[in-house]
Amino acid sequence: MEFTRRQFMTLMGGSAATAVVFQACGVPPxxxxxxxxxxxxxxxxxxxxxxxxxxxxxxxxxxxxxxxxxxxxxxxxxxxxxxxxxxxxxxxxxxxxxxxxYDPDRISAPLVRVGDRGSGQWEEISWTDALSRLAQRIQGLQSTSGMAMVTDPVGSHLGMVVERFLTKIGARHLVFEPLDRVTLSAAMETAFNHNNQLYSQGRFVMPDFDIENAEYLLSFGADFLSTWVSPVRFARSYGRFRDSDNNRGVFVHADSRFSVTGANSDKWLYVNPGREGLLAQSIAQVIISEGLGDPESVRSLTADGSIDMSHLDPELVSSEIGVEAGKIRQIARDFASHRPSLAIGGGSAGAHTNGLSNLTAIYLLNYLVGSVGKKGGVILNPESPFSDVMPASSGASLDEWSNFVDEIGRREVEILLVRGADPIYGLPEGVGFKDAIERLPLIVSFSGRMDDTASMADLILPEHNYLEDWGTDVPNPGPGYQMVGFQQPVVRPFFEHRGIHHGTRNFADVLMVLSQVLGADLDLSADNFLEILRDGARKIYERGRGVAGDKSVGDFTDFPSFWNAVLQNGSWRDEAARFDSTAPIPPEFPSSIQPPSFGGIDTVAQDVFNLIPFASASLSDGSGAHLPWLQATPDPITTATWRTWVEINIRKAENLGIKEGDVVKVTNGRGNFVEALAYPHPGISPDVVSIPIGQGHSSGGRYSQGRGSNVLSILDTKRTEGTSALAWAATRVKIEKTGRWMRLPRFENTAPELAVDEGGHIIPLTSGD
Amino acid sequence: MVTTQEKKTEEKWGMVIDVDKCIGCQACVVACQSENNIPVNEEEHFNQRRPIQWIRVERYWEGEFPDVKARFIPIMCQHCDNAPCEPVCPVFATYHNSQGLNVQVYNRCIGTRFCANNCPYHVRFFNFWEPSWPESLKNQLNPDVTVRSRGIMEKCTFCIQRIRRTERESGRDGNELKDGDRALNTACVNACPTDTLVFGDFNNPESRVSKLRKKEMDDHHGRGYKMLDELGTSPNVIYLKKVDKEAKESSTH
Known part of the structure; x- marks a missing residue:
């Protein structure tokens, strides 16, 4: 109910009306x-x-x-x-x-499905009721292997509780990451983990990149300024890298898509999709043949010269890569001479069938210029400061998902628990997950909002929002030294007023209650999550190393004051605890890289393109689509908002008669298609179309439901060799006009053009000399 | 009695924007929306070309595939000393305050939109709709900032509520305002991951903005420029040119 100020004052005039006003405004009593x-x-x-x-x-x-x-x-x-x-x-x-x-569509109490699955008919039940229903079903299992849990990458203390719970119950754990780091981690392991030092309790610890102190940055495919791995850290580092007082660095970005990161490079190079690794090898060949590399590393990389690299000469491979030989040579020389120089790769470069060798070849470049473990280079991270707490795990490969789907098909799985992940949205339709789960007798979601997977669940046990919740994090990748981040509730749970039987709860606490009901002892130090975190902090305190805020741990008089300090500062860190083993020995160069192979449409035609999907700068992998600010945030390159668009080369679009806003059908030749609004622009290659990930939710509340389309659904199920992860950039698609048109809501041109005088500029350039 | 506040010279707030560092990420845009209770720009608002963004990031193309570049520039109210928007307001809803800020008095505004017409930077926004939020999202509204109703003009204030709060608190505690204090900085400056935006007091010679102005504007080799300088608006926002090693000094945008 809306009031104008005047109406409000009028009503307030009579004191008897006061109670009515507050009632009407919907303030909880x-x-x-x-x-x-x-x-x-x-x-x-x-x-x-x-x-x-x-x-x-x-x-x-x-x-x-x-x-x-x-x-x-x-x-x-x-x-x-x-x-x-x-x-x-x-x-x-x-x-x-x-x-x-404050999402208006949050789930405020446990829900049980009353209508058909996916019909959206729910009934609220109490936590006691919900937990006992779940416990009964678990107890009724034929064998405990009939239960599986899908989560987002969970680490730190929460990861520990989850692992213990699943081990005790005997259930399986699948980690879901839409654009997984499986291939990236595997490539970094091959490149930097030669002596097995980069493990923390069995989990690979990713290295950090010192972009700030690099002079020359060469990146392949990774959109690190926008969505890749640790975008805020990298963007900050990039800002310093650009500092003109401090010898402004040079940045070359090789990619098959014109991304935000590509737009900010000094030189953006278009590489044929899947040929990023060959480019890296050719650069290595120039450095080695011209004697510009680190002699020690060159010896190990080439196995004392026994690996023949002559077939990688830029003249011989330039047409395959799509970059002129002269440019390759120039980049190789600059990369070798402007030290410290740094090479990073990821994103679509690793999402091809040959993605693992691509990324490995890219990361090995760092040895040639002596940048491994050095300032301005690749900084190796130490292991987790806790002996029993791991950094977050990386996602399951596509093979594991396919196997899981088969097991569901064979009715070997009876109960599926889902937390923090939306696999129905994120897995390609070709995997068949969506169809398979209809055979599952029980799906339980812990989601606090109705995402695509939760909408198919039978039981929803909503967890707290992270701003109402406790937690810790051992970031992976870390900042180059040991640290633990502390998460505390900043407000009381929003649904606290629903009483203890309703409202939301902490996920770990729910698992602990559940294990008590089931009579399973998780062997934890306490029976609630907050106490477990305090015990974790106590371990750090007792070791006496590092700092909280600006005070050394040894200077705290007692544990409570240390605990307050870590909460107040948000972290504990020990800058002395760095990776201290000897620098890794470079492995041998992969002597050749297989050409990429593509799924989807296999004919060559004017309207067939390589599809390079990308994580939206605001909606990420789709997990932000229910937030109106993110929906309304213009994409940096196209300035488009609220819808799904397909980026297509401006000349190519002209040839095909496609204009901005034309609704085009993007098909993968297997009967799957999405519709998107065309956005022709000059930055993209004529051989490539690009569609943002993030929209196309069948559920998820008023801001995301039924909006745009989901490009992940049409991906072919090609796998990356060596990791069997989804090769999400290896699909070829056909573009057809549907004849319909819709205005693409974009920011561009919402304000009139600035009236610049002849010879004046909005963004003048300088060569900086 | 003379208070410390009255004795010293007044501040003159301004900003320096290093275009070379802007990556176009929109962090400033969303931070501004959050801090200043800007209504959510719905799809319809974009389609009618009426979204409200007190700070916006413009993207300019240069060249075509494969030799293509995109440049980004954040643009907000330039808080001009000779603001073209001020003299045209029939009700004095917009005026210049003693700290160099171009201020909009919402409850004087009658919505003639003359000011928006006269602003060469297109940074003034008219509320064509009554702002609305679902009930639960109203919890996030900043209590220090008025929600503007339909028919009112609005624009960047350099987060005046942050300046006032910090002044009040430092006055109470007897402290000087500190350059670069995060409580004083505008929301966009705090959000910017690359330090493209720097906010401060041009009347304080020790502030970062003053030092940058001295280095980049006074020296012939500096990168400083003012946007649409030829109009004589004398903006309090200084931009630093984009660096491009391959650029000839006169390339256009």
Whole structure:
């Protein structure tokens, strides 16, 4: 009910009307109870704000954030200057976390399905009822292997509770990452883990990249300024790299798509899809043949010269790569001479059938210029500071998903638990997951909102939003030294007013209660998650190393003051605890890289393209689509919002008679298609079309449901050799006009053009000399 | 009695924007929307070309595939000393305050939109709709900032509520305002991951913006420029040119 100021004043005039007004505004009755100012929480003073440190869990690597809280409500998110990963910076995704807390479509109590599966008919039940229903079903299992849990990459203390729970119950664990790091981790392992030092309790620890101190940065496919691995950290580092006072660095980006990162490079090179590795090898060949490389590394990489690299001469491979031989030679010489130089690769470069060898060849370049373990190069990370707590796991490969689908088909799986992951949305239709799960007798979701997978569940046990929850994180990749991030609730749970039988709960606590009901002993140090975290912190405190805020651990008089300090600063860190083993010995160069192979349409025609999907800068892999700020954030390259578009070369579009806003059908030749609005632009290759990931949810609330289309669904199920991860850039598609047109909601041209005088510029350039 | 506030010279707030560092990520845009209670720009608003972004990032293309470049530039109210928007307001809803800010008084505004017409930077926005949020999203609204109703003009304020709060608190505690204080910085400056945006007091010679102005504007080799300088608006926002090793000094955008 809306009131104008005048109406409000009129109503307030009669005191009898006051109660009516508050009722009408929908303020829950327990919030207007008069509270004695003596009993008010000490941090709740009307008109005064408090900033609490916690963690952002929406980005692929946790960032430290501070949240402004006034009168019990979160008002603003900013970066935490004390957090070693992002050092005070943040991005659109972290900022929009507020809207995930106050999402109008959040689930406020456990739900049980009453209609047909997916019909959206639910009934609220109490937590006791929900947990006992689930426990009964688990107890009724024929064999415990009939249960499986799908989660997002969980690490740290939560990961430990999940692992213990699953081991005790005997259930399987599949980790879901839409654009997984499986191939990336595998390539980094081959490149840098020669002596097996980069493991932490069996998990590979990714290295960090010191972009800030590099002079020359060569990147392949990785959109590290926007969505890749740890975008806030890399963007901050990039800003310093560009500092003109500090010898502004040179940045070359080789990619088959014109990404945000490509747009910010000094030189963007188009590489034929899947040929990034060959380019890296050819660069290596020039460096080695011209004697520009680090002699020691060259010896190991070429096995004392026994690996013949002459067939990789730029003249011989340039047409296959799609980059002129002269340019390859120039880049190789610059890369070798402007040290410290750094090579990084990922994204679509690793998402081809030959992705593993591509990325391996790229990362090995760092040895040639002596950048491994050096300032301005690849910084290897130490293991986790806890003996029993691991960094987050990487995702399951496509083969594992296919096997899982087969097992469901054979009715070997009876109960599926899903937490923090949306596999129905994120897996290609070719895997058959969506059809398979209809055979599952019980699907339980822990999601706090109705995502595509939760909408197919039978039982929903909603967990807290991360801003209401406790947690820790051992970031992977870390900042080059040991650290632990601490996450604390910045506000009381939003659905607290629903009472203890309804509302949301902490996921780990739910697992612990469940294991108690089932009579399984998880062998944990405490029976609630907060105490487990405190015990974890106590271990750090007792070891006496490192700092919390600006105070050494040894200087704290007792544990409670240390605990307060880590919560206040959001982290504990030990800058002395670095990777201290000897630098790894480079492995041998892969002597040849297989050409990539493509799925989907196999004919060559004017309207057949390589499809390069990409994670949207705001919606990421689709997990941000329910947040209106992110929907309304213009894509940096196209400035498009709210819809799914397909990027196509401006000349090619002209030839095909495609204009902006034309609804085109993108087919993969296997009967799957998506529709998207055409956006022709000059930056993309005529051989490639590009579609953002993120839209096309069949569920998820008012802002995402039924909006745009999901490009992941039409991907072919080609796998990367060696890791059998989904080769998500290896699909060829056909573009057809549907004859329909729709205005693409974009930011561009919403303001009139600036009236610049002849000879004047909006963005003047300087050569900087 | 003379308070410390009155004794010292007033601040003159301004900004320096290093175009060379801007990656176009939109962090500033969303931070501004969050801080200043800007209504959600719905799909319809884009289609009618009426989205509200107090700070926006413009993207300019240069060349064509394969030799193609995209450049980004953040644009917000330039808080001009000779602001073309000010004299045309019939009700004095927009005026220049003593700290160099171009201020919009919402409850004076009658929505003639003359100011938006006269602004060469197109950074003034008219509320064509009554702003609305679902009930639960109203919890995130910043209590320090008015929600503007339909028919009102609005624009970047350099987060005046942050300046006022910090002034109040430092006055109470007897501290000087600190250059680069995150409580004083505008929301966009704090959000910017690459340090493209720098905010501060041009009247304080020790502030980062003053030092940057001295280095980049006063020196002939500096990169500083003012947008649409030829109009004589004397903006309080200084831009630093984009560096491109291959660029001839006169290449256009």
């Amino acid at each position: 327990d919030e207007i109870k008069v509270q004695s100012s003596i009993q008010m929480p000490e941090d709740l003073v009307t008109g005064t704000d408090n900033w609490y440190a916690t963690l952002d869990r929406l980005n692929p690597t946790s960032n430290g954030i501070v949240v402004r809280v006034m009168e019990g409500r979160a008002k603003k998110i900013e970066g935490n200057v004390d957090y070693p990963i992002n050092l005070g910076k943040h991005n659109v995704v972290a900022e929009a976390g507020l809207q995930s807390l």
